Amino acid sequence: MARAQGDRKRGRKTTSIASHVLIFLACLMLMTLGKADISAMNSLRTVMTGLVTPIADLVAVPVRAVALMVESAQAAANLREENLKLKEDVKRLSRWRLKAEILQTENLQLRSVSGVIVPEASEAVSARVIAVNADSFAHVVMINVGQNMGIRRGHAVTTTDGLVGIIIDVGARHSQVLLLTDINAMIPVILSSSSWPATTVGLNSTTLKLRFLPKEAMVAIDELVQTSGHGGILPAGIPVGRVVSIKDDQIKIKPVVDLRRLSFVSVLVTDKDPVFSTQDLLNQAYSPLPPSVDTFTLQGLNAVGERQSSDVLENKAEEGGN
Amino acid sequence: MVDIDLRTDRILLHYVLAFVGLTVLVFLESALGLIPTFYGSVPKVSLCVVFLLALYAPHVASIYLVLAIGIIFDTIQSNPFGYTSSLYLIILLVMDWRRPALMVADDVIIWFEFILTVMALTLYMFIVFMIYHGHWPPVSEMIFQIGFTAMLFPVFNWIAILARQFSQYIGVVK
Numbered sequence: 001m002a003r004a005q006g007d008r009k010r011g012r013k014t015t016s017i018a019s020h021v022l023i024f025l026a027c028l029m030l031m032t033l034g035k036a037d038i039s040a041m042n043s044l045r046t047v048m049t050g051l052v053t054p055i056a057d058l059v060a061v062p063v064r065a066v067a068l069m070v071e072s073a074q075a076a077a078n079l080r081e082e083n084l085k086l087k088e089d090v091k092r093l094s095r096w097r098l099k100a101e102i103l104q105t106e107n108l109q110l111r112s113v114s115g116v117i118v119p120e121a122s123e124a125v126s127a128r129v130i131a132v133n134a135d136s137f138a139h140v141v142m143i144n145v146g147q148n149m150g151i152r153r154g155h156a157v158t159t160t161d162g163l164v165g166i167i168i169d170v171g172a173r174h175s176q177v178l179l180l181t182d183i184n185a186m187i188p189v190i191l192s193s194s195s196w197p198a199t200t201v202g203l204n205s206t207t208l209k210l211r212f213l214p215k216e217a218m219v220a221i222d223e224l225v226q227t228s229g230h231g232g233i234l235p236a237g238i239p240v241g242r243v244v245s246i247k248d249d250q251i252k253i254k255p256v257v258d259l260r261r262l263s264f265v266s267v268l269v270t271d272k273d274p275v276f277s278t279q280d281l282l283n284q285a286y287s288p289l290p291p292s293v294d295t296f297t298l299q300g301l302n303a304v305g306e307r308q309s310s311d312v313l314e315n316k317a318e319e320g321g322n
Numbered sequence: 323m324v325d326i327d328l329r330t331d332r333i334l335l336h337y338v339l340a341f342v343g344l345t346v347l348v349f350l351e352s353a354l355g356l357i358p359t360f361y362g363s364v365p366k367v368s369l370c371v372v373f374l375l376a377l378y379a380p381h382v383a384s385i386y387l388v389l390a391i392g393i394i395f396d397t398i399q400s401n402p403f404g405y406t407s408s409l410y411l412i413i414l415l416v417m418d419w420r421r422p423a424l425m426v427a428d429d430v431i432i433w434f435e436f437i438l439t440v441m442a443l444t445l446y447m448f449i450v451f452m453i454y455h456g457h458w459p460p461v462s463e464m465i466f467q468i469g470f471t472a473m474l475f476p477v478f479n480w481i482a483i484l485a486r487q488f489s490q491y492i493g494v495v496k
Contacts, residue, residue, distance in 0.1 A: 016418065023385045024411045027392075030404030035454060041403070048397045056349055056398055063353035070357060131398050132355035134364035136463040137451065140400035176400055183455045204362070205460040260361035 042169070049142070050171040056131045057144065064263070071261075122235065124158075124266040125149045130174070132262060136204050139182035143265060146171045154233050156268045162239030162256035163187070163227060164265050175267070179259055180240065181208060188230040189240050191219060197228055200240055200253055206260075208241060210251035219243055225253055235268065333381065340375065340382040341390070347371055348395040363463040365470035368395065369443070370478040372410045373436055376417035377424055378482055383414060402454065409443055416442075429479060437472045444468045 033041050075082070127143035145151055147170055157164040157177045165185060169176040178185050185202040189210075196217035200208040210225070223243045229236025241253035347368055354364040368391070376383040392407025399406075416439050417424075424432055444464060451459040 017415070020385055020411060020415050020418070023389055024408055024415075027389070027404030027408040027411065031402040031408075031450070031454070034402035034404070045397065045400075045403070048393075052349075052394060052397050056352060059346070059349035060353040060356060063350065063356050067357040070359075129356075131352050133362050133399060134352050134355035134360070135399050135401060136362050136460050136467065137402075137405065137447075137454075138400045139362065142398070142400075183457055203457075203460060204455075205463060206362070258358075260358035263356075 046169055046171050049169070049176065050174060053130060053142065053144070053171070053174040056142065060130055122268040122270040123150075125151065125269050127157075127175075127265050127267055129262045129265060133179070139179040139185075139202060139204055139259075140168070141165075141177050141179060141262060143175050143177060143267070144173065145267065146173045146175050148173055149267075150269050151175050151267055152269075155270070156227075156234045156238065157265050158238060158268060159257050159262070159265055161258075162241070163234070164257050164259065164262065166234065167267065177265070180255060181205065181259060187234065187240060188228045189225045190228040191217065192224040192226055193220070194218060197230065198225075200225065206254070207244065208253040208255065210243070210253055213251065219246055219251055221246065224256075336379065336382045337384075337387070340379070341387060344368065344371065344375075344387070344391045345394060348391055349398065352395065352398045362460075363467035363470075365467060365474055366409075366440075367471065367474060367478070368406075369409065369413065369440060369471055370436070370475050372413050373417065373439065373475075374478060374482040376414050377421060377432070378486055380417070380421065383417075385411060385414060388414060405450065408450075409446070412443060412446060413439060429476070432479060433472075433475055436475050440468050440472055 125145055127145040127149075129141050130144050131142040133139045133141060143157070151167055151170050153167055153170060155167045157166060163180055165177045165179040165182070167175050168178040180187055180200065180202055181204065182202040183204045185200075187200045188197065189200050190197050191213075194217060196214055198213035198217075199211050201211050202208055210219075213219070221243055225240045225243065227234045227236055227238040227240060239256045241255040243251060244254045245252040351364055351367050354360050355362070372383065372388060388410035389407045392405070392410050393403055395401070395406045396403050420435060424435060427435075447464065448459055451457075
């Protein structure tokens with residue numbers, strides 16, 4: 001009798017452990033499916049996020065109030081110090097304003113002679129941040145505008161200071177923004193003083209890493225890094241960050257936007273679909289001018305190094321001729 | 323061991339309470355990211371609660387409950403689905419094994435075992451991060467997050483003990 005009871009108990013325990021392990025494996029399977037970027041999983045995530053957004057918005061209200069209180073208390077404690085710093089800043093900014101006015105005039109004069117095309121106007125849509133990344137796994141924030149305001153994947157998200165990130169998922173009334181600090185965020189940038197191109201890569205931390213910078217480029221501490229517009233997704237000229245350290249070829253960038261204090265952001269909405277298709281990219285044929293007839297050039301190669309067929313090149317030539 | 327009044331309606335009530343409570347908790351945990359100090363490294367208070375739930379109320383700490391709660395958290399945080407659930411499941415597995423010993427242990431021992439568990443979870447998080455992103459995780463943020471969680475545990479344990487005493491007083495727990 002006692003032995004049978006013991007067996008039953010042992011049997012129940014084994015079943016319990018087996019179900020735990022089974023569900024654990026199911027979790028691992030879900031994670032793998034998520035990594036595989038299957039569209040059904042993405043759609044499911046969009047729907048589920050749409051469902052939880054209103055609750056997250058509601059629950060964030062008291063927390064936002066607490067955050068404001070904490071920030072106010074900190075500000076009050078640093079009032080005197082901040083006042084001195086602000087006076088210094090006012091002096092410095094007055095000098096900069098004068099310089100900016102001179103440069104603005106010069107810029108307008110140069111534009112009138114160089115025929116620079118001003119980028120297509122984009123409309124800024126204001127949005128409130130509902131949920132901020134609480135985990136170091138993904139640096140993504142949720143905002144309270146979506147398809148209802150014309151938001152689409154790939155739109156740039158900014159504040160008055162600079163770039164925050166790009167839209168990666170859009171629901172009916174919410175969107176998810178991949179912050180530039182996320183490990184998957186790679187932003188094509190240029191150094192503001194020398195215009196050398198590079199790419200910032202997130203580290204899921206508070207800083208970014210600068211990669212693919214040509215070796216001959218000279219970088220200075222505190223140098224501004226801004227979007228280059230390469231790739232056609234982000235508009236050019238949005239401040240991204242400043243160089244904070246240069247150590248053993250490792251260049252670290254601190255974002256100009258304080259991502260820890262995001263409450264409102266602007267989404268730069270454009271009519272043009274900002275997401276580049278692979279076909280668009282492949283159809284771009286690079287045709288540098290050959291220095292002489294028998295010199296080997298990259299003529300006819302597309303962005304991925306494949307040779308384009310002659311009719312594509314002829315079409316390009318005709319378009320150029322027209 | 324905890325002597326629970328296992329009437330079906332009570333069990334259902336406990337399940338509903340646990341689900342609602344944990345849901346609100348994960349939403350709050352997620353919203354804590356709005357406080358600049360906790361940016362990207364909010365203390366994982368839900369780990370403390372799941373640990374205590376598995377210790378003091380194992381009849382409600384079911385695998386399905388933690389699976390659902392974990393998926394809600396992953397949805398808000400854009401984590402891969404199943405990531406947070408797998409963390410909770412590890413806690414349940416550990417507690418299945420350690421509960422008999424911990425039920426008669428001092429609070430300090432329980433705290434120590436919680437710290438050991440979260441250290442094991444940190445290792446798991448490191449491995450998953452590296453496999454998923456192919457990159458070394460942000461160590462300082464993760465250590466801050468887990469360290470803060472471990473420090474907060476005694477507060478939650480104290481609240482859990484008070485809740486148990488209150489439940490005994492009103493007759494839910496004998």
